[in-house]
Amino acid sequence: MTRAERISVTTTDRIAGLRLSHVVQPIAKPVSDAKVATGRQSPLAAVDLLVVEIASEQGLTGMGFSYTLRAGGTALAALAREIGPLLIGEDPNRISWLWDRLAWRTNSLGEGGAAAQCIAAFDSALWDLKAKRAGMPLAHFLGAYREAVPVYNTSGQYLQATIPEMREGAEAAIARGIGGIKMKVGQPDRAEDMRRIEALCEVTAGRVALMVDANQQWSRPQALSFSREIDGLGLAFIEEPLAARDHEGHGALAAQLATPVATGEMLTSVAEHRALIRAGGCGFTQVDAPRIGGITPFLKVMALAEEARIGLAPHFVMEQHIHLAAAYPGEVWVEHFDWLEPLFDERLAIGDGCIHIPDGPGFGLTLSGEARAATRDTHVIGSMPAL
Ligand SMILES: [Mg+2]
Structure with missing residues (x-):
């Protein structure tokens, strides 16, 4: 042959x-x-x-x-x-x-x-x-380390939302069984960011996890100073404090904080993720399957993350990422957005702070x-x- x-x-x-x-x-x-x-x-x-x-x-x-x-x-x-x-x-x-x-x-x-x-x-x-x-569901096909993955909500906590709207959104998410709330920060007005963080801490404290996301808008000194100020709040992570490809800066910042740094959502290749992880730049990798070229390269980043003993908190697209995060043996979070829900007949089951692996074969999705x-x-x- x-x-x-x-x-x-x-x-x-x-x-x-x-x-x-x-x-x-x-x-x-x-x-x-x-x-x-x-x-x-x-x-x-x-x-x-x-x-x-x-x-x-x-x-x-x-x-x-x-x-x-x-x-x-x-x-x-x-x-x-x-x-x-x-x-x-x-x-x-x-x-x-x-x-x-x-x-x-x-x-x-x-x-x-x-x-x-x-x-x-x-x-x-x-x-x-x-x-x-x-x-079988894709999660099971990939080895399903767990049947359900902790989930946090972002969509109610963007910067156009007023503080009362943020509180309302957080309460609604918690009532739905979501296990964490992520809020946007990184505004030029730092005092306003702090007011919003304090307001949401009052809602989440002792109930669910809280994360912040600066969407790459801090300089290195701003990121260090702001992150130090919130480092004692017990946040689950501080996301994208710096420019997405400032791997060195992320590594230096992460070394000075007790709170994990989460980043990687903007990266589009395994090589970029390898460089970030090697620089010690993330406590959670936020690798995004659609951005990096699909599940095939995502699995390679998952292996790098496991070897580095960091967490996995994939960015956006919970409909795919539930299956991938379920297969990861380390700490995991999936990000809840309802934006794509109208595109599919099925709804993901949420409860006790987690999304459950859907029953249907493959992604379990029908257009x-x-x-x-x-x-x-x-x-x-x-x-x-x-x-
Ligand atoms: Mg983000």
């Missing part, structure tokens, strides 16, 4: 077709973080998604997605049309090999960035399909009628069952 014959002996199934959809999901009440407070960005009013559905010759289907904020939705969709045909006729089980093919095809765009975010939609659809073939209605553009490659 030749080497080529040996590696072809996997399954007899083949990818028959793909449906690529650009979905724009509005956010009912646009939100502002510190990047808006410092004048760098405008309020976030929508999430652009690239949704990939894959059909196999044996009649299995997989659905995955990635996303972008503020810009790049049409670019991801256009790139997906270009690289999608590479998958037709291939064995959907050979995810690592297919990921490599897609990465080499987009190599000229650079490792990470929009190329990784486009590949992520294909990669996650392939993992969904593979877990469905095995008849809703609303998702079809929010689709700007659809492109079919190969043979797909009709909608």
Whole structure:
């Protein structure tokens, strides 16, 4: 048997077709973080998604997605049309090999960035399909260290919310069974940040965890000074105190604090995460599967994180990250956002501070009628069952 014959002996199934959809999901009440407070960005009013559905010759289907904020939705969709045909006729089980093919095809765009975010939609659809073939939730397919993952809420605590609105949002989240509240800080007016922290501490103290997120808007001296001021509050973590790629700065800051630093949501490659973790820059990695190129590279960062004995608090997209965080043996948090809920028929079960692994195979997600209605553009490659 030749080497080529040996590696072809996997399954007899083949990818028959793909449906690529650009979905724009509005956010009912646009939100502002510190990047808006410092004048760098405008309020976030929508999430652009690239949704990939894959059909196999044996009649299995997989659905995955990635996303972008503020810009790049049409670019991801256009790139997906270009690289999608590479998958037709291939064995959907050979995810690592297919990921490599897609990465080499987009190599000229650079490792990470929009190329990784486009590949992520294909990669996650392939993992969904593979877990469905095995008849189990993706979390179980990956080894499920736990059945439920601690969850915190962010969406009620953006900077446009007044203090009474923040309190109300936190109380509603706690009543729902959510185990932590994350609030935005990093405004130019530091005293206002402190007033908001004190107000939320009154709500969360002794009940649920509290985290703060500065969205990269502090300088190194500002981050050190502010973080020292709040270091005794028992926060679960201080997020993105510095520029996303200031690995050295994060390492130096983390060494001076008792509170863990959480960061990594903006990084788009395993190499960037390796550099951050090696610099001692995070007590929690916030690796984001859609941003880093999907589940295949996410698992590599998970291995780096486990080796470094740090926690895992993936950014956004709880619908995918519940499965990945459930497979991690260290400390974990998943971030609750209801922004993408209208896109799926299912709802994640929340209680006792945790999200539970959904019962259905794969991600356990079905695209809703609303998702079809929010689709700007659809492109079919190969043979797909009709909608
Ligand atoms: Mg953040």
